[in-house]
Amino acid sequence: MGWLYLILAGAFEVVGVTGLNQIHRRKHIVSYVHFMSGFILSFYFLSLAMRTLPMGSAYAIWTGIGTIGSVGIGMLFYGESKEWKRMLFIALVLVSAIGLKLIS
Secondary structure (H helix, E strand, O other): OHHHHHHHHHHHHHHHHHHHHHHHHOOOHHHHHHHHHHHHHHHHHHHHHOOOOOHHHHHHHHHHHHHHHHHHHHHHHOOOOOOHHHHHHHHHHHHHHHHHHHHO
């Protein structure tokens, strides 16, 4: 169950970061709610995941999910760069997260 909580925590981190981007673009109350609810739920699920998973692995994978998800959202919806070098380093983050899962 810890891994499911960790995936949810990472997904809600992406929601929070997307909300932060919306705040930067336009300061509406909906953007602030999006931002706050995303991070509150993210930390909640991270705390649940850390009941059964090692802290270091949980934190590293949580940030990895958030990084990869946020970069993906940025590329798909906000026109951020899709340069091959950027994709290579995102792939390295993904491989590292998988490696941590395999040894945890």
